[in-house]
Amino acid sequence: MGHAEQQNLFDLPMHSPLQKKTAAHSARSGTFTDNMKLPVHRWFRYSAGFSASWVESVLKDHNATAVLDPFVGSGTVCVASDKLGIPSYGIEAHPFVFRLGQGKLSWGEDIVDFEAAIAKLTATAEKIRESVSLSEANSLIVKCYSENSLRDLYSVKAAYLKLTPEWTASINALVFLAINSILRATSHVGTAQWQYVLPNKTKARVTSPYEALKLQAKMMMDDMRVMQNESEISNAILLPADSRTLEGVPDKSIDLVITSPPYANNYDYADATRLEMSFWGEIGNWGDLHGAVRQYLICSSSQHASKDKMKLPELLADPAIDPIKVELTKVCNELDVIRKTKGGNKAYHLMIVAYFADMAKTFQALRRVTKAGATLCLVIGDSAPYGVHAPVERWFGELALANGFKSWSFEKIRDRNVKWKNRKHTVLLHEGRLWIKG
Ligand SMILES: C[S@@+](CC[C@H](N)C(=O)[O-])C[C@H]1O[C@@H](n2cnc3c(N)ncnc32)[C@H](O)[C@@H]1O
Structure with missing residues (x-):
């Protein structure tokens, strides 16, 4: 399972044939292909979906009564919950992907x-x-x-x-x-x-x-x-909202969260629907994607991190990142030095701080909507922009504890960046499930 397609795309120029090729290859080996055999899940093939069968097994193991996916994408968690008759909330900030999810969750229509x-x-x-x-x-x-x-x-x-x-x-x-x-x-x-x-x-x-x-x-x-x-009807409530606020999800209502947030690996979710949005005339060119989509999403690619608009002192002053500030600042400073030696000069130093600030706010919002004793499972991968490693599961764990959760543990699923001939850095990455409880 997992996000094979959320591979490490750093250090390749955006839109380079190589990046496209490696990405397309990893998408084929990704486990969302399993979903393409499953009723309703197969209606739209969205990158970075995870395995619906695995979601079902987690739902069954936890006897969940109310489920939430704060990054629901094409709706895998909600469709799986529907199949088992469990009420669910799905939150998606990408306006176009949200509409596709609405289509899947209309399976109960005449x-x-x-x-x-x-x-x-x-x-x-x-x-x-x-x-x-x-x-x-x-x-x-x-x-x-x-x-x-x-x-x-x-x-x-x-x-x-x-x-x-x-x-x-x-x-x-x-x-x-x-x-x-x-x-x-x-x-x-x-x-x-x-x-x-x-x-x-x-x-x-x-x-x-x-x-x-x-x-x-x-x-x-x-x-x-x-x-x-x-199942007779869909019990899913899909909201075009933001993981950082979870507006529309009642306080202390959720006992299980299953999700797969964007990785800080330069995958651009706005670009994922460029063809479709061009078809409908919702964007004219690539430049329109920022206003139409990217501005609503958490910061997970250098496309998000505008060197003109984002100011480092302001980003670092955000109290949301306080629990990991010392280590994060070190990574950020290292990236700031390295980027000046790279032709692309990508603003990964800004991206990485903004990413963790966005995720910190997401944990804050998750604490508000979850019951005491809730379980959260996040499918995540770590990343190494310009070869500088960010220990994602530990930092997420620390942010979760700082926001009132009681414990975290990480279950590794696989290594990443082991077979990339074109890779510019050799940092071994991994992917797995972060379990947060309390
Ligand atoms: C890894 S994908 C999730 C895919 C999903 N598991 C599925 O089955 O399709 C992450 C999703 O998070 C969405 N996203 C990014 N920022 C968000 C935010 N602030 N609030 C809610 N969703 C967001 C992206 O648009 C993307 O669809």
């Missing part, structure tokens, strides 16, 4: 209504296909689709926008998810089901958009049937 919605969508799309304008496509979209495919896809998009007022929120969420789920399969360029798009690579097999949509909708209906046989 199947006949969904089927009718897809039939009307397709019929409307076919009718307006020839008159649809392709001029709004940004350069990424133009590179990713043939004119024929784009005409199909834009006709589906126009039909969706036309029909959306007729549908319930759940039908809308299902149809929106179905359309997004076909965008990569219908592109002829390399669109690894990972974050980056590779316009210079071509795919051997490309499905036509109308056909892909039909197949996706059928698979979703099959899965809805399976889920509805196990």
Whole structure:
């Protein structure tokens, strides 16, 4: 299990072919591939998902009555909780990913209504296909689709926008998810089901958009049937909120937290949906991702850490990091020196402080919403920007204790950074489960 795709991406230029290649490779070996065989989980392949079967086993072991995932992503924890009939909260700050999660958690919707919605969508799309304008496509979209495919896809998009007022929120969420789920399969360029798009690579097999949509909708209906046989309705509450405040989650209501926060490893979650957000016209170019997404997320990549906006003295003065301040400052100072010797001069020294401050606030918020005696399990990995190691599990453990939890222990799952021929540093990293109790 775990986040094979949350590998150490440091020291590779962002968007370099090498970074894309290694990332795509690690995504394939990642255990979220297990989820791609499971009903509902397989509706959208999101990077950094963890194994749903493992989540289910933790849920069963703990006899949980109320579960929370403060970084719910595509909703694995909530779907697994639904399957076992356990109420859950899922928090996601990435606005687009939140909408995809809403689609998955609409599995309890009337199947006949969904089927009718897809039939009307397709019929409307076919009718307006020839008159649809392709001029709004940004350069990424133009590179990713043939004119024929784009005409199909834009006709589906126009039909969706036309029909959306007729549908319930759940039908809308299902149809929106179905359309997004076909965008990569219908592109002829390399669109690894990972974050980056590779316009210079071509795919051997490309499905036509109308056909892909039909197949996706059928698979979703099959899965809805399976889920509805196990459980009547979704007991999940998905909130477009922030892990640092957990607004909307009542005080002392949660007895089990299962989550997998972003690692401080330069993975850019905003970029993960660049293709999809470009398709809907929500962003024009890469630069728009900051305003549209990144500003809402915890700081986990150098893309977040703007040298102009973030001021080191202010970051270090944040009382949230006090429990680890001495060690963190040492790492930060070391990074500040090293970065000046590197061509990229990445602001990892700012990123690392902001990351732990964000996570400290998350532990504070988690203490507010958890019952006494609660269990928290975080799937985490440590990191070494520019080869400077940050002992993530110990620092998280200390932040958790400082915020009122009673104990922590770390269960290693695997080593990382052992086989990277291209690596620029040789710090051995690992990944595992941080168990926090109390
Ligand atoms: C490792 S992924 C979780 C994937 C998830 N386990 C799944 O099954 O899809 C981390 C998620 O945290 C989200 N995130 C980042 N900052 C956040 C914040 N401040 N509050 C809530 N979610 C946040 C990211 O957008 C990303 O979807």
